[in-house]
Amino acid sequence: MKIGIIGSGVVAQTLGTKLVELGHDVVLGTRDPKKLDEKKNMAGSLNEWLASVNPSTGSGRGQAKVASFKEAAIHGEILINATHGQAAVEALHLAGAGEAGSKVLIDTSNELDFGKGFPMALASEGRSVAGNIQAAFPKLKVVKCFNTLAAPLMVNPKMLHGGDHTIFLSGNDAAAKAQVTELLKSFGWTDILDLGDISAARGQEMYMGMWVRLYGSLKNGMINIKVQR
Amino acid sequence: MKIGIIGSGVVAQTLGTKLVELGHDVVLGTRDPKKLDEKKNMAGSLNEWLASVNPSTGSGRGQAKVASFKEAAIHGEILINATHGQAAVEALHLAGAGEAGSKVLIDTSNELDFGKGFPMALASEGRSVAGNIQAAFPKLKVVKCFNTLAAPLMVNPKMLHGGDHTIFLSGNDAAAKAQVTELLKSFGWTDILDLGDISAARGQEMYMGMWVRLYGSLKNGMINIKVQR
Numbered sequence: 322m323k324i325g326i327i328g329s330g331v332v333a334q335t336l337g338t339k340l341v342e343l344g345h346d347v348v349l350g351t352r353d354p355k356k357l358d359e360k361k362n363m364a365g366s367l368n369e370w371l372a373s374v375n376p377s378t379g380s381g382r383g384q385a386k387v388a389s390f391k392e393a394a395i396h397g398e399i400l401i402n403a404t405h406g407q408a409a410v411e412a413l414h415l416a417g418a419g420e421a422g423s424k425v426l427i428d429t430s431n432e433l434d435f436g437k438g439f440p441m442a443l444a445s446e447g448r449s450v451a452g453n454i455q456a457a458f459p460k461l462k463v464v465k466c467f468n469t470l471a472a473p474l475m476v477n478p479k480m481l482h483g484g485d486h487t488i489f490l491s492g493n494d495a496a497a498k499a500q501v502t503e504l505l506k507s508f509g510w511t512d513i514l515d516l517g518d519i520s521a522a523r524g525q526e527m528y529m530g531m532w533v534r535l536y537g538s539l540k541n542g543m544i545n546i547k548v549q550r
Numbered sequence: 551m552k553i554g555i556i557g558s559g560v561v562a563q564t565l566g567t568k569l570v571e572l573g574h575d576v577v578l579g580t581r582d583p584k585k586l587d588e589k590k591n592m593a594g595s596l597n598e599w600l601a602s603v604n605p606s607t608g609s610g611r612g613q614a615k616v617a618s619f620k621e622a623a624i625h626g627e628i629l630i631n632a633t634h635g636q637a638a639v640e641a642l643h644l645a646g647a648g649e650a651g652s653k654v655l656i657d658t659s660n661e662l663d664f665g666k667g668f669p670m671a672l673a674s675e676g677r678s679v680a681g682n683i684q685a686a687f688p689k690l691k692v693v694k695c696f697n698t699l700a701a702p703l704m705v706n707p708k709m710l711h712g713g714d715h716t717i718f719l720s721g722n723d724a725a726a727k728a729q730v731t732e733l734l735k736s737f738g739w740t741d742i743l744d745l746g747d748i749s750a751a752r753g754q755e756m757y758m759g760m761w762v763r764l765y766g767s768l769k770n771g772m773i774n775i776k777v778q779r
Contacts (some may be wrong), residue, residue: 329582330645331701332696332701332704334701335678335701335702335704335705335706336696336701336704336705339705339706340705340706340735343737352637356716362617369686380721383581399733400690401650402683405757406679409679409682409683410679410682410683410686413594413683413686413687414686418686418687418690419686419687419692421689422689422691423689423691423769424689424690424691425693425723425726426683426687426691426692426732427693427694427695427730428679428680428683428692428693428694428695428697428751429695429696429697429704430680430697431676431679431697431758432680438578450635450638450639450657450659450661452641452661453638453639454631454655454657454709457639457642457643457647458642458648458650459650460650460651460652461629461647461650461652461653461654461655462652462653462654462655463657464654464655464656464657465656465657466656466657466658467565467656467658468559468657468659468660468751470660472560472561472563472564472565473564475561475564475565475568475658476564476565476567476568477568481778481779482778485778486778489760489777491763494654496589496653498626501654501656502627507572508568508572514583514764515551515767516763516764516767517763517766517767521763521766521767522657523759523763524717524759524760524761524762524763525760525763526635526660526756526759527758527759527760528756528757528759529660529756530752530753530755530756530757531718531753531754531756531757531760532753533753534720534746534750534752534753534754535743535745535753535777535779536746537745537746537750538744538745538746538750539744539777539779541779543779544777544778544779545777545778546716546775546776546777546778547773547775547776547778548729548764548768548773548774548775549711549714549715549773549775550710550712550764550768550770550772550773550778
């Protein structure tokens with residue numbers, strides 16, 4: 322299949338390599354196709370990528386080419402957006418996506434803001450209920466917990482998949498988290514994951530954006546996630 | 551242990567019941583302790599809750615009482631916030647949490663907006679990169695996928711836990727999603743979860759708020775979640 326990838330970073334390169342291995346004909350579109358020796362964020366240069374992909378052309382493998390956003394968009398029967406979330410609409414305008422007809426576009430992007438270091442914020446990130454509470458009541462030892470699943474599961478994890486799933490906590494005080502951990506164990510939890518200080522509560526809260534969609538799709542609220550690591 | 555629960559809905563009642571079963575002494579604090587017969591959202595009235603909990607006092611079980619926010623906060627050696635995220639800081643002010651000293655407060659809340667029906671929005675929810683792209687290019691068949699994990703895993707799920715973890719997709723066009731599903735299978739994915747139309751992309755994108763915290767805590771980006779259901 323002919324696949325056009327908009328973007329040239331680690332996601333674009335990784336997907337591109339695998340697609341070529343599987344026999345697809347890939348054009349990877351980049352903003353400036355003359356800059357093939359420029360090192361990419363979290364990935365090698367596009368010349369390095371081409372060298373790693375193209376020697377293997379032949380034995381049932383596909384082809385790889387680097388071109389402009391627009392050429393990639395024209396080439397692909399399927400398009401993949403592998404740009405940053407903040408840049409995605411502009412990059413797709415540059416690619417002429419408005420004239421691409423009704424092609425499939427796989428959007429892999431996140432609106433992660435790498436400009437302020439770790440933890441990368443979403444553009445919409447910034448605050449959490451738990452963080453607000455901790456700020457309003459500085460003496461309290463706030464521990465975020467229990468917000469990621471339905472109430473019956475909070476206290477009876479064994480009712481789902483033998484209890485093989487994960488509960489999260491975060492907070493600034495280690496002793497407070499140890500106390501909550503003991504409480505969780507007394508409820509039957511075995512996979513208890515400490516996410517860090519109270520700022521991590523934003524992650525737990527944002528997860529709910531996913532949870533409500535899982536609930537909607539599965540028509541079942543007695544679900545949870547197991548973090549495989 | 552003496553536990554004070556701020557809030558009286560399904561989370562408060564469920565945690566309260568389990569804590570009493572485990573021998574703890576629970577005061578459940580409600581905004582108006584005179585309204586014991588009022589049916590709670592997604593739960594029974596507080597009189598029903600008391601009736602279900604108290605008859606069993608004796609045999610190694612704890613005690614249960616319903617009182618004001620303030621009395622619950624005074625009672626508890628550990629406090630649990632089980633109010634809605636939007637109301638949490640105000641409820642805790644009513645509870646006198648500022649004078650509660652350095653007690654542990656477990657915050658279970660989410661800022662879910664139930665006012666607009668399903669899917670419940672987070673207060674900060676409203677838009678997604680994928681939705682913006684779909685709106686800007688109405689002819690394209692946008693499928694959100696791949697944004698929830700590190701690039702090497704996208705194409706090689708078997709490298710983690712034998713491939714026993716979940717990848718998500720969403721989009722408005724069933725045929726486009728079927729095509730992406732075939733692509734995912736060719737990469738080795740076996741647990742492919744369709745979250746619905748493109749509005750569900752917001753869930754996939756918000757999950758990244760969790761992912762960056764998992765990455766920070768585990769110091770390992772080669773992780774993913776398995777949805778147990």
